[in-house]
Amino acid sequence: MTMNALRVLSTLAVKGAVPALAVRYATENDARIDADFAPTLALLDRLRGGEPADVVILTREGLDELANDGSVVRATCVDLARSFVGIAVKAGQPHPDITSEATLRAALLAARSVAYSRLGASGILFAQLIERMGIAAEINARATIIPQGFTAERLVTGEADLAVQQISELKQVAGIEVVGPIPHELQTPAVFSAGRMAASAKAAAADRLLAFLASPEVAPVLRDCGLEP
Numbered sequence: 691m692t693m694n695a696l697r698v699l700s701t702l703a704v705k706g707a708v709p710a711l712a713v714r715y716a717t718e719n720d721a722r723i724d725a726d727f728a729p730t731l732a733l734l735d736r737l738r739g740g741e742p743a744d745v746v747i748l749t750r751e752g753l754d755e756l757a758n759d760g761s762v763v764r765a766t767c768v769d770l771a772r773s774f775v776g777i778a779v780k781a782g783q784p785h786p787d788i789t790s791e792a793t794l795r796a797a798l799l800a801a802r803s804v805a806y807s808r809l810g811a812s813g814i815l816f817a818q819l820i821e822r823m824g825i826a827a828e829i830n831a832r833a834t835i836i837p838q839g840f841t842a843e844r845l846v847t848g849e850a851d852l853a854v855q856q857i858s859e860l861k862q863v864a865g866i867e868v869v870g871p872i873p874h875e876l877q878t879p880a881v882f883s884a885g886r887m888a889a890s891a892k893a894a895a896a897d898r899l900l901a902f903l904a905s906p907e908v909a910p911v912l913r914d915c916g917l918e919p
Contacts, residue, residue, distance in 0.1 A: 695722040696892060696899055699737065700747040701730045702810065702840070703773055703856045703882055706915035707908075708747075715902050721895055729809040729838045737761065737887075744890040745899055749811050750881040760888060766897060767885040768904040771917035774871040774879050775812040776857040780845040785869045786852070791876060795823055798852065805834040805841040805850035811880045812855045819876060842866045856880060858916035868916070882917070 700708055705727045712723035728736070730752040737743065737756065746753065746762065750769065756762040777788055777797075786797035798804055798820070807813035813835075820826040834841075834850045841853040842863035853860060860868050871877075884903055886896040902908065909919035 694720060694895070695724045696744045696895055697742060698723055698725040698745045698747065698899075699733050699741070699743040700725055700727050701733065701749065701752075701882060702727050702838070703858050703880065704747055704770070704912075704915070704917065706858055706862045707911050707917065710911050711903070711908060715899060719895075719898060719902075721899070723899070729807070730811060731809045732838060742889065743887050744892050744896040745884055745886055747882060747884045747903075750883045753883045753885050756887075757885065762885040763888050764885070766900055767883055768900055769881055769883045770903055770908075771858075771912045771919050772879040772881045773856040773858045773917050774874065775815055775854060775877050776860055776871045776916075777869045778842050778845060778853045778855075778860040778863075778866045779851065779869055780848075781865050781867050783851075783867070785867070788869055788872065790873060791823070794872060794876070795825060798829055799825060801851040803832050803834045803844075803850040804829055804852045804854060805836065805844035806854040807836050807838055807841055809838045810855065810859075812859070815877055816854045816872075819872070856916070861916040879918075 730748045757764040787793040806816045820829045834844045840863050841855045842860045844850040845853050846865045890896050912919045
């Protein structure tokens with residue numbers, strides 16, 4: 691890590707967008723972005739354990755938690771994008787109807803296995819959703835639950851018929867097709883936000899990066915990755 695590198699800890703949901711943005715930012719600002727990606731809950735544990743970072747990109751709730759305890763400078767916090775949880779199938783497989791609660795329920799029950807993540811915001815939402823729909827026991831009896839990472843990889847390996855995750859995360863796996871979002875009335879979109887760590891020794895550079903991430907020029911890259919600026 692060089693002196694002009696900024697350490698960024700980021701949620702997996704924006705992993706598709708960050709590499710392209712990092713290249714653009716580095717070219718314009720002569721500052722390298724050293725990014726590491728994990729689910730928000732895992733990142734919060736690492737940050738509480740003292741792992742250093744200049745900028746963090748987390749769910750809004752996660753960022754607020756850090757701002758509340760003073761770890762993140764609240765005045766630097768910016769909302770970057772929102773994302774809906776969606777469902778994917780292996781490329782070439784039929785797309786089930788998931789446009790209503792009834793058809794989604796039928797599609798989930800018909801699947802040999804549904805892949806979802808234990809730690810991510812999408813996995814938490816899905817676990818609550820199937821509980822509310824009264825099908826948790828049936829789905830979980832044959833679900834492919836991963837601790838973290840990309841659930842759609844389990845479609846490619848044949849372990850699951852359906853994968854559930856933020857659409858921006860599903861789109862990062864080759865060989866799959868996104869069917870669409872879980873009906874909007876059944877979910878609250880996750881908002882992903884960024885802020886500067888109070889302990890960062892590179893405050894000015896971190897604030898420049900945050901201004902860049904929140905700028906209109908970044909919006910098309912976010913959209914391409916399945917995020918809504």
